[in-house]
């Protein structure tokens with residue numbers, strides 16, 4: 001029997017030395033405050049680089065101002081100021097900025113100011129199902145936290161709730177350990193506004209142009225908010241003014257209760273347990289939308305749960321069965337009044353505010369539901385004019401009227417555009433890419449709850465129902481664009497034919513006149529009156545844009561010469577055959593160039609509002625041609 005050599009003997013596993021005990025580990029385990037969490041993870045809230053931090057700060061404050069004005073029934077007038085207060089700190093060009101956003105909203109009552117601006121997860125929108133820009137209760141306090149973290153400066157708020165009421169100026173800091181506001185200064189100041197709020201945050205940031213910059217955000221915001229009047233004071237250059245184009249506020253969105261078909265089991269359980277003193281039937285009727293007394297009874301019967309059972313005593317299988325029964329009963333779809341789309345006409349107005357195009361079209365889909373949340377998708381499209389001809393389409397994504405500028409690849413809205421076959425609408429489209437051409441596409445999702453992919457609210461999650469509606473809306477607009485382009489193509493080719501005839505009729509008339517010994521004028525008159533037989537003039541005009549604007553692209557043929565007017569001999573008798581005319585034309589010389597496309601009517605220009613303020617003007621920036 002062979003014995004193992006010492007080298008082959010198994011080495012006894014050495015026991016690792018204990019590093020920590022359950023007790024020592026326990027001594028380090030403690031609660032994490034939400035402020036501490038987001039201090040470390042500020043990228044989750046959209047503060048991952050200085051340029052984005054500036055945009056997010058402006059965006060959170062503007063969104064809040066718009067929400068507050070609309071909720072109070074006030075036409076919003078906003079001032080956004082971005083001022084550089086330090087010098088660039090490093091090669092990336094980041095610097096210290098002071099951002100101020102001022103609104104004419106309802107103001108904020110004094111005891112609430114500190115919590116709103118210096119406590120994360122505090123707000124009025126999270127617990128309700130109502131369409132609004134904000135929903136999480138974290139936006140503005142996160143911006144203040146970022147400012148505090150990068151500059152050590154407090155957030156400054158001025159707020160006034162009505163005429164004759166004091167304006168409070170409050171300086172705040174967040175105690176991140178406790179997620180609690182520290183009031184550093186609290187005073188009453190003179191403020192010439194009747195009511196409103198002004199937020200000032202100092203932060204390390206970078207001011208950039210381009211698609212993800214603050215200016216682009218504001219330009220897009222006015223597209224989706226025609227009722228907004230905005231003044232923007234950038235760090236350098238002229239003040240921009242965006243006067244409102246609609247004098248009416250959007251209809252107020254109705255607050256709704258959860259729809260029974262979208263409720264998840266855990267949520268149902270919480271709703272039942274949070275209702276002491278109520279029966280199961282009562283909870284079903286009171287806390288869900290569209291559940292009547294008889295429907296509540298039907299659910300209870302299906303679930304084999306007595307309708308009178310106290311809701312807080314429901315546990316185990318009963319919850320499962322109630323949940324299943326809720327999914328089985330037939331319930332009316334949620335009411336459409338809880339979602340407020342921009343509307344087809346105003347979407348076109350918004351597009352015109354930004355792009356000088358020839359053709360505008362929009363579509364608003366009927367309301368639909370994902371996970372019990374009602375939503376509406378609408379799409380607007382601008383084509384031609386000053387939009388760049390060889391670039392990919394300019395896509396603007398909106399959720400509850402807020403532009404989404406980051407994470408396009410992760411967003412269901414982009415997916416719906418990439419997945420559409422734009423070639424069938426007469427646009428070029430490289431495989432798996434955006435369509436090419438002078439086209440701008442706006443997609444707006446309005447919902448009582450927008451399913452963002454992260455807390456930074458940058459992209460919309462791809463729920464099947466959402467994607468389906470988005471694709472249908474994009475396709476609807478695409479079809480209208482395709483029809484317009486085809487009609488325009490036909491009209492342009494008819495116009496070419498018309499020009500050809502007009503160019504050669506005098507020469508051919510002269511030749512034929514001399515052959516037939518008839519005056520040239522008589523022959524020419526006959527030619528012109530016979531023209532409609534050869535050129536389809538009237539019926540080939542491209543259709544008017546949906547807002548009633550005249551068609552663009554110059555497809556309208558010019559007026560016929562006066563010689564074409566009535567009184568001529570019968571066209572069939574006097575006019576030579578097209579082949580005779582063509583032969584004469586060939587003899588007469590080279591083919592004239594295609595008729596020039598008529599320029600679209602000029603866009604309305606904005607008035608100057610004040611000496612130093614310039615109205616927002618179209619700008620060529622990157623692939624985008626901007627216009628008011």
Ligand SMILES: Nc1ncnc2c1ncn2[C@@H]1O[C@H](COP(=O)(O)OP(=O)(O)OP(=O)(O)O)[C@@H](O)[C@H]1O
Nearest residue numbers: 064068116123124125134135136137138139140197
């Ligand atoms: N300018 C303002 N005027 C009036 N109320 C405001 C204003 N700004 C904020 N608020 C109130 O402060 C709350 C907190 O704002 P915050 O931005 O932190 O959260 P939110 O808007 O509710 O949700 P989100 O985190 O998605 O933005 C709001 O819900 C609103 O009630």
Ligand SMILES: [Mg+2]
Nearest residue numbers: 064134139140
């Ligand atoms: Mg907010």
